[in-house]
Amino acid sequence: MTIKDKILGKLISNKGTPVSGEKLASELSVSRAAVWKHIKTLRGEGYMIDSTTNRGYSLTGAPDLLAPAQIKAGLNTCIIGKEIHYFKEIESTNTKAREIAHSAEEGTVVIAETQSGGKGRIGRKWLSPEGGIWLSIILKPKIQPLHAARLTLLAGLAAAKTIQGMSIEAKIKWPNDVLVKGKKVCGILTEMEAELDRIDYCVVGIGINANVDTELFPEEIRDLSTSLEHELGHAVNRNWFVRRLLEEFEKEYLTFQKDGFSSILEEWRNMSGTIGEYVKITTQAKTIYGEAVGVDDDGTLVIETNDGKLEKIVAGTCEHLRRT
Numbered sequence: 001m002t003i004k005d006k007i008l009g010k011l012i013s014n015k016g017t018p019v020s021g022e023k024l025a026s027e028l029s030v031s032r033a034a035v036w037k038h039i040k041t042l043r044g045e046g047y048m049i050d051s052t053t054n055r056g057y058s059l060t061g062a063p064d065l066l067a068p069a070q071i072k073a074g075l076n077t078c079i080i081g082k083e084i085h086y087f088k089e090i091e092s093t094n095t096k097a098r099e100i101a102h103s104a105e106e107g108t109v110v111i112a113e114t115q116s117g118g119k120g121r122i123g124r125k126w127l128s129p130e131g132g133i134w135l136s137i138i139l140k141p142k143i144q145p146l147h148a149a150r151l152t153l154l155a156g157l158a159a160a161k162t163i164q165g166m167s168i169e170a171k172i173k174w175p176n177d178v179l180v181k182g183k184k185v186c187g188i189l190t191e192m193e194a195e196l197d198r199i200d201y202c203v204v205g206i207g208i209n210a211n212v213d214t215e216l217f218p219e220e221i222r223d224l225s226t227s228l229e230h231e232l233g234h235a236v237n238r239n240w241f242v243r244r245l246l247e248e249f250e251k252e253y254l255t256f257q258k259d260g261f262s263s264i265l266e267e268w269r270n271m272s273g274t275i276g277e278y279v280k281i282t283t284q285a286k287t288i289y290g291e292a293v294g295v296d297d298d299g300t301l302v303i304e305t306n307d308g309k310l311e312k313i314v315a316g317t318c319e320h321l322r323r324t
C-alpha cells in the first residue's frame with residue numbers, strides 16, 4: 001500500500017474526525033510536508049478533505065472510485081484483498097495479475113476502473129467501461145490442475161450469492177456466467193500456470209456490469225446483457241459490493257480447502273439456471289443439443305441428448321434454448 005493510500009485509510013477510519021498532520025507523519029514515518037503533498041494529490045483525485053489549523057485533516061467526501069483504501073475500510077477477510085493493486089485504466093486485470101503472480105501473496109487483488117483490452121472466455125473481448133467492477137484474484141491452491149475448473153464454479157457462486165444479497169434474483173449459467181432474468185450481469189475468466197501435477201498460480205478474473213449502461217453495448221450483446229444498476233433502478237455502491245464479493249469468495253474458498261468441493265457444488269446446483277434447461281453446447285469439436293441434467297463433481301455438465309444418450313461436457317459455450 002502506498003503512503004497516499006495509508007493516509008486515506010487513516011482519514012476513512014477516523015470517520016470525519018480531524019487527524020493532525022503531525023500524527024499522520026509520525027505514524028507513517030514521513031515528514032509533515034510529505035503528508036501535505038499526498039493530501040493535495042488526494043484532493044486532486046476528488047477526495048474532499050477539510051483542513052483546520054491545530055486540529056488537522058478530515059475526510060468529508062469521497063469520489064466513487066475503487067481505491068484500495070476505500071475497499072479495505074471495513075473489509076472482513078484474512079487473505080483475499082489484503083493486498084490490492086489499483087489502476088484507473090489497464091489493458092486487463094488478468095494480464096496484470098499474471099505478470100505479478102509469482103511474487104504476489106495468495107489473495108492479492110488487481111482491480112481497475114476501466115480495461116482497454118478486457119479478456120473474455122474463448123478469446124473474446126470483454127467490454128469494460130467505467131462504472132463496472134473489473135477485478136482479478138491471485139490464488140495458489142494446493143489442488144491438482146485438473147480440478148482448477150472448481151475455482152471458476154466457486155467464483156460464479158460467490159458472485160451470484162453477492163448479487164442475490166441485494167435482493168436481485170441471480171442464477172448461474174454453466175460454467176460461470178451470472179444471469180439476472182436470463183441476461184448476463186457477470187462473467188468469469190480463470191487462467192492458470194501449472195505443471196502436470198501442481199498449480200503455480202490461478203488468476204480468477206471477475207467482471208461485473210455494476211453501474212454500466214448496457215444500452216451502449218454493441219447490438220450483438222446488448223439484448224443479452226444487463227447491469228446491477230438497471231435491475232435495481234439505482235446505482236450500486238461499488239466499494240460495498242467489492243467488499244461483499246471478496247468476503248463471500250474467501251468464505252467459499254476456505255470451505256473448499258477445509259471440507260472439499262461437495263458443499264460448494266451443492267450450493268452451485270441450487271443456484272444453477274442451467275440444470276433442467278434445454279441447451280445448445282458448442283465445443284471445439286462439436287455442437288450438442290439436449291437437456292442439461294446435472295453437473296458432476298468436477299463441474300462437468302451432463303447433457304441428455306435427444307436420442308437419450310448422456311454426454312459429459314468439460315468445456316464449451318452453453319446457450320439456454322426454449323423447447324419447441
Ligand code: BTN
Nearest residue numbers: 092094119120121187188205207
Ligand atoms: C466471459 O464471460 O467471457 C468472461 C469475462 C471475464 C471478464 C473479467 S473482467 C476482470 C478480468 N480481466 C479480464 O481481462 N477479464 C476478466
